[in-house]
Each structure stands twice: as C-alpha cells, then as structure tokens.
Amino acid sequence: MSELRLIFQKVGTAKYLSQLDVMRTFTRAFMRAGFPLKFSQGFNPHPRISVAHPLPVGVEGYAELVDFDTKDDMGPDALERLASVLPQDIKAVKLYTPQSSVKEITFADYTLEFIYDSGVPDGILETFSAQNIPVMKKSKGGVKESNLRDAFTEIREESRDGRSVVLLARLDARNAPINPRYFADALASAGKAPDFARYARRRFLRADGEAFE
Amino acid sequence: MTETLERILSRVEKPARYVGGEYGAIIKDKSTVDTRVAFCFPDTYEVGMSNLGLRILYGIKNNMEGVWCERVFAPWPDMEGEMRAAGLPLYALESGDPIKDFELICFTLQYEMCYSNVLNMLDLAGLPLRAAERKDIFPLVIAGGSCAYNGEPLAAFVDAFVLGEGEDMNVEVVRCIQQAKREGLTDKTELLMRLSKIPGVYVPSFYDVLYNEDGTVKSITATHGAPEHPRKRIVTDLDSMYFPCETVIPSTEVVFDRVTLELMRGCIRGCRFCQAGQIYRPVRRKSPQVLVEQARRALEHSGYEEISLSSLSTSDYKGLGELCDGLLEYCEPRMINLSLPSLRADNFSYELMERVQKVRKSGLTFAAEAGSQRLRDAINKNVREEELANTCRIAFEGGYSTLKIYFMIGLPTETDEDVEAIAGLSYRMWQLAKKRSTSGRGVKITASVACFVPKAFTAFQWEAQNTRDEFLRKIELLRAKMPRAINLDWHEPSTSFLEAVFARGDRRLADVLEQAWRDGAKFDGWNEYYDFDRWMEAFRKVGIDPDFYATREHGEDEVLPWSHIDVGVKFSHMLRERHAAYRSEISPDCRVQCTGCGANCLLENGVKCDE
Numbered sequence A: 001m002s003e004l005r006l007i008f009q010k011v012g013t014a015k016y017l018s019q020l021d022v023m024r025t026f027t028r029a030f031m032r033a034g035f036p037l038k039f040s041q042g043f044n045p046h047p048r049i050s051v052a053h054p055l056p057v058g059v060e061g062y063a064e065l066v067d068f069d070t071k072d073d074m075g076p077d078a079l080e081r082l083a084s085v086l087p088q089d090i091k092a093v094k095l096y097t098p099q100s101s102v103k104e105i106t107f108a109d110y111t112l113e114f115i116y117d118s119g120v121p122d123g124i125l126e127t128f129s130a131q132n133i134p135v136m137k138k139s140k141g142g143v144k145e146s147n148l149r150d151a152f153t154e155i156r157e158e159s160r161d162g163r164s165v166v167l168l169a170r171l172d173a174r175n176a177p178i179n180p181r182y183f184a185d186a187l188a189s190a191g192k193a194p195d196f197a198r199y200a201r202r203r204f205l206r207a208d209g210e211a212f213e
Numbered sequence B: 001m002t003e004t005l006e007r008i009l010s011r012v013e014k015p016a017r018y019v020g021g022e023y024g025a026i027i028k029d030k031s032t033v034d035t036r037v038a039f040c041f042p043d044t045y046e047v048g049m050s051n052l053g054l055r056i057l058y059g060i061k062n063n064m065e066g067v068w069c070e071r072v073f074a075p076w077p078d079m080e081g082e083m084r085a086a087g088l089p090l091y092a093l094e095s096g097d098p099i100k101d102f103e104l105i106c107f108t109l110q111y112e113m114c115y116s117n118v119l120n121m122l123d124l125a126g127l128p129l130r131a132a133e134r135k136d137i138f139p140l141v142i143a144g145g146s147c148a149y150n151g152e153p154l155a156a157f158v159d160a161f162v163l164g165e166g167e168d169m170n171v172e173v174v175r176c177i178q179q180a181k182r183e184g185l186t187d188k189t190e191l192l193m194r195l196s197k198i199p200g201v202y203v204p205s206f207y208d209v210l211y212n213e214d215g216t217v218k219s220i221t222a223t224h225g226a227p228e229h230p231r232k233r234i235v236t237d238l239d240s241m242y243f244p245c246e247t248v249i250p251s252t253e254v255v256f257d258r259v260t261l262e263l264m265r266g267c268i269r270g271c272r273f274c275q276a277g278q279i280y281r282p283v284r285r286k287s288p289q290v291l292v293e294q295a296r297r298a299l300e301h302s303g304y305e306e307i308s309l310s311s312l313s314t315s316d317y318k319g320l321g322e323l324c325d326g327l328l329e330y331c332e333p334r335m336i337n338l339s340l341p342s343l344r345a346d347n348f349s350y351e352l353m354e355r356v357q358k359v360r361k362s363g364l365t366f367a368a369e370a371g372s373q374r375l376r377d378a379i380n381k382n383v384r385e386e387e388l389a390n391t392c393r394i395a396f397e398g399g400y401s402t403l404k405i406y407f408m409i410g411l412p413t414e415t416d417e418d419v420e421a422i423a424g425l426s427y428r429m430w431q432l433a434k435k436r437s438t439s440g441r442g443v444k445i446t447a448s449v450a451c452f453v454p455k456a457f458t459a460f461q462w463e464a465q466n467t468r469d470e471f472l473r474k475i476e477l478l479r480a481k482m483p484r485a486i487n488l489d490w491h492e493p494s495t496s497f498l499e500a501v502f503a504r505g506d507r508r509l510a511d512v513l514e515q516a517w518r519d520g521a522k523f524d525g526w527n528e529y530y531d532f533d534r535w536m537e538a539f540r541k542v543g544i545d546p547d548f549y550a551t552r553e554h555g556e557d558e559v560l561p562w563s564h565i566d567v568g569v570k571f572s573h574m575l576r577e578r579h580a581a582y583r584s585e586i587s588p589d590c591r592v593q594c595t596g597c598g599a600n601c602l603l604e605n606g607v608k609c610d611e
C-alpha cells in the first residue's frame, strides 16, 4: 500500500465543477485508469481520496492536489493512463509519493483578472493598499463584516491591457481561506465594480515561501 | 467557451451542466462533418443524462461518417433568462454552436409534462414554433420516445415523428437527411416524402384529420403517398444491437449516475393500465452472456461504482440467476454495487435481492396498484396479498425497516370499498412488519397513491378519468380510513388531469400548448413551475374543453386520434382486455399462454415472442 499525490489542473469547463464533482470525477477516472485504489473498511466502503483546499465553483486551479491510497503497485505509465481518461479540462501534471503533508500549505497565489468594458479605471491596486478593506463575508452563520487586508500578504499588478487588469495576490491558505470574489466586492465598494472577473489559483506555498509539492 | 457565456455562467446555479467537456463526450473535426444533429432532451441535464436512450442514440449517430450528434438540455429558468437577455440562442453542449444552424433537431418525449419545454427550446433556438412556419428544409425537427406514439398534441410543431425503437431507424433517417444535404435539396416536402417511406417514420402533416360535430375525430386520411398506418419499428435481435459501452460520463451529479443494463424489451404481463407494457411488445431479451460482457466493458470504461438492471419487470427475465452470478463475480471484488429495481414480490426475487444488496437494507418497494384482490384482477395486476405478505415477512425478518407500497386510485370499476381496501392492506403489512422486524429501528410503511391516467394503446384507452373532485373525495376517504401508523403520500390530481388530456390529445391541442407556453408554461414536471391555473386559463382562452379529453368516456366505435398508428398490439385485443376487466377476469401472461395481442406480427417470420 502506498500514498500517492497527483498535481492537476482544473481549467476551462472544469472550473465549474464543485469539490464533490471533483472527488466523483477522480474516483471514476482512477477506476478507469485501473489504479488499485484502497477502500475504507465498514458498511459503505469508499476509496480514500482527498482533495486539498477545495476551490470555489468558477475558479481555475493550475496546481491542485489530490492525495489517495493504493493497495498495489500502480504499474507502468500510470500518469499517461490517467491523463487519457480525464474530462476535457482536467489535466494530470505529476504523480508521485508525497514527502510533505498538505498541512504545511501556508499560502496560495491567485491571479485576479478584472474586466472593464469601458476601460480599466485608475487606482485598482491602491484599493487593496488600505489598512482596512471591509467586505461582507458570507458564512453559515450569516453575513458579517471582515477585513480583506487580513486575507492576503502581497498583491501586485501582473499585466494589463485596455480593458482588463490582472493582479497577483498571495492569500493566506490556513484558516478559512477567502473566496477571491471578495476582491471584486472590495472594488465595487470603492466604486470600481468590474464588469466581469476571472480567478485562478496558481500554486500553493509553504511558510517559507517555497513552492509546496 | 465565449466570454458572453462565461459571464452568464458566473450568475447561474449549477453552471457545470451548461458547458459539456465530460469524459466520453464526442468532439469531431467540423471539416469532416456535413450533418449536424442536436439531440434535445426537454428536461434538465441531470434528468436527461440519466436516460439510457439518449446514450444509445448519441453513440449510434456519432458512429456515422460525416455526422456529429450533440446533446442539448432544457436550461433551468435562471439560465434561460440570462440567455434571452444576452441574445444567446440555444446551443449544443459539445461545440457550443447554435442548434438552429444544424440539419436535424431530435427531441425525445418521455412524458407529457415536457411538451411546454419542447416549445420553449424551439423558441430559445430561434426557430418558429410551428412546422408550417419553418419554410427552410433545415433544421428538420423530429421527435421520438414513448409519447410519440400519440404525438398528436405536438403534430403542429414537429416535422416528423419516429415511432418505436430508434436503433436502426435513426440511422436510416439521418442517412436520408445527409443525402438530401449532399444533393443540395431545398424542397422540404420532398424530403418529408422520402422520410415517410422509412418504416416507423410518421409525418403528421401528410394526414388529413376531419372532425365530427361532437368534436370527435371523423377520419384520418393519408396523403402524399404516406402509409395509411405508420407502424412502429422494433429491433428483433437485442444481442447484436448497439449498446453504449463507451459513453459520456457526467462530471457533475445526475439523477441516475451508474451503468444501466437493459435486460429485455416489452413485458409478458398484461397490466391493463400500463402503456409501457403494451407499446414495447413483443417481449425480446438479451442473453445473460452478452449482458455480462457489456456490463464489464461499460464498467471499465466508465469507472462507475454502481450498475442497475433495467426492464419493466426484472423478475420475469429468464436467466436472472445466471446473470446476477456473472455480474457479481465481476462487481464484488471491485466494490461495485448491483441494484435491482422492478422486482416482483416473490420469494425468488427476494432471495436474489438479499444476495446482491448486502449493504443498505432500507428501501423495499412493491407495486400493488390496487387494495383489493377484485380490483387487482380487473386491472390484471397479477399479484396476490399472500405474495406481498410473504415477501414483507421475509424482508422484515431479514433486517429491512421500511416498505413503500404503490397504489392507484380512479382505476376503472373501482368502488369506495376498493379505495378503502388500500388502507386495510397497508395496515396488515404494517402489523406483519412490526411483528417480524429485526432491524431494531422501528418500521415505516408508506402507501404512495397516484391518480390513474388512461393512456392511448391500453385496454383502458376508452375510459373516463375521474374528475379532480372525485379524486380529492377518494383521497379524503382514504385519509379517514388510513391508520396513523402509515404514511400516506398522494399525487396532486391536477397534474394527472393534464397528463390525461395530453396522453389522449389530438392536434387541436396545439393552440392550448402554444397559449400556455406564451403565458409562461415550462418545466411542468417540476412542482416549482407547474401552474394548473395557467393551463386552465389557456384552455379557456383558446376555447377548448379539457374534460373532453380526460374525463369523457370515449366510444368504442370512435376514431381515436391515434387510431391510424400501428403499435403491433391490436385495438381488438385492447377491447377484449377492457371487457375482461369489467368481469374482473384475469388474462394469462405471455409465458402461460399467448393471448394473441398481435405484437408478434412485428417479429420476423417464424420468430416467437420471448425466445
């Protein structure tokens, strides 16, 4: 038996899949690829599969992680076999025996693309330099005000053209990670509501800022 | 995906159902394709993707050279609103291309309550609703599925119906359309004439319907050289028939998310209320060896963790034991569940269920249909109370804790005593269950009561449906009689009323459908959208009396709107069965003795039913 980790991308049409959809999809894709999955004991045995840090529906991921247990050797070409049985926009990147626990994930880098049909207004980045950026955060308990500034450690502009600007933000990934759409909410509060926004998680990082694998 | 679509999707519920991209979805190079086909399921993605027929026809058409068949489902109203606001026409999931540019649009009609969605989808596609207003040859709109046998209410909207099993017929239809496309044919009538020569194709505009003063049909006359009695198609050899071992595997949750294995077509039982039991005759079956092999391939390809056996009456499948052995041998080591719906209440079936469903012991269901033996005999539902009791006893001793019994009210010949007998039977099952239960969780018995809908092509096709008030009176009667220990579920009679109108409807209902759709009807099969008053208002506006179709007893010598359609089973047989019902007389099943229903004439010479 061994523990394995897959790095995958969830982009394009696949960004609309929920956490449960991703679990379901991998369970079946692993079966199709002939992976000897290890099942839990008990009345309703299910394969041991866990996806680290669920992405909100609509957000792309470029270095997502899924850990799973197998009971036998995977056989040759496991990654290729898996890659050939995945949905269109889920891509298998790397399959390996992990050396670190997902608990060590501390930060996540996101790109935030804001689209303005009539041109990007000034002062986008400045909106996020205030010490207090109030956003109304929805949770199970209801809606309450929260400071978006506490949710990220760095933000900078990555690129822009006439109608869109792309920011790169490093978000705290530890407790209750924030949905990136709160960045658009903050812009809206500042009178700069974008007409459309796209979000993508680029990578996970360790506490020392090194890439997590 | 275009940015317009992306923007819309950021605002709607469950966007995954509108983008495609699933494993197994067929993407073709457009330069190799000259015939684009939209397979439209007039309900949600979740419902449509649970349908085996869709997977079969999707696979068959995509196996054809030059043909690309894509899926289209009815967008939920939030998505529809966004699409209309953005001017985005109905598109196919695989390519994202608007379906109005396709050559062929096919609808599958599984239940009457989807008709408003058919109209809505045509409109969302940007096409005129009425076939006569679609002057261009393409896209041609055809419809199949069990409601197509009496598709008259939709006759004004579709160009052609396909009757019966689509495996062979669809290939011929698509070929014919492809041929017309290659020739550059522009004459729609000419294309429809060619199509009407294909057995199973019914072009409604080629039939003149005249009416009597009392509103009944006077005559139905074929024109344009179309056959006088379009006859349904069947596949004679199920073993060699296409089965979608490789198919689309949804990434998001759908209603039935598993491999469905079709054991047989048709039913040896002749329940007199059951349309499916008649229209799918004659009985044909697949061999266990072929099924086991197809199951293995389908499970390997899909990675599914469940496989379900499908047929109208699984217990009647010859070779069920052998089949289950073969399936379990593959499934058990791989932790794949085998589920067996539609079992009869007999010992053999119960033992089988015990063997295959080791894990969850909860949901046991029986279809009793009627409370008294007298009425069960009248509807030819061949199940005796002793059998129910026996299965119930073994099941509760074996650890089951809940039982749901299905009944109908408003059946022909029903008396108040028959209605009250539902309470009595349920109570006796509850007493038995309580005494025998070993689950330690307490027992729960549910009596689920539906309102009878007389359907075309059954022994009861002439019957008057109970009025809504009569149904409500019977439900009250039952509520008063039903002991508190038993849960009573019942269906809203108004839905069954509308179903009855359309199940025996004629062409004049087109105006009602269009009116109701204009007034906002859609997703009528969904409680949150079904609005009975809107429909009644539509009937009033166009001056049609719905009771004429639903609650009127039809004359035995009347020309029925579907009289010209040949489903194999003869009207004379249905009539004999109707009269037997009045004498509470049962008919033997096909294995005991052939009752000469006529469906065997669809088989090749010398082939017998159920061989």
Ligand code: SF4
Pocket (backbone or CB within 6 Å): B268, B281, B282, B283, B589, B590, B593, B594, B595, B596, B597, B598, B599, B600, B609
């Ligand atoms: S022809 Fe006879 S055996 Fe065949 S389906 Fe009809 S009644 Fe049954």
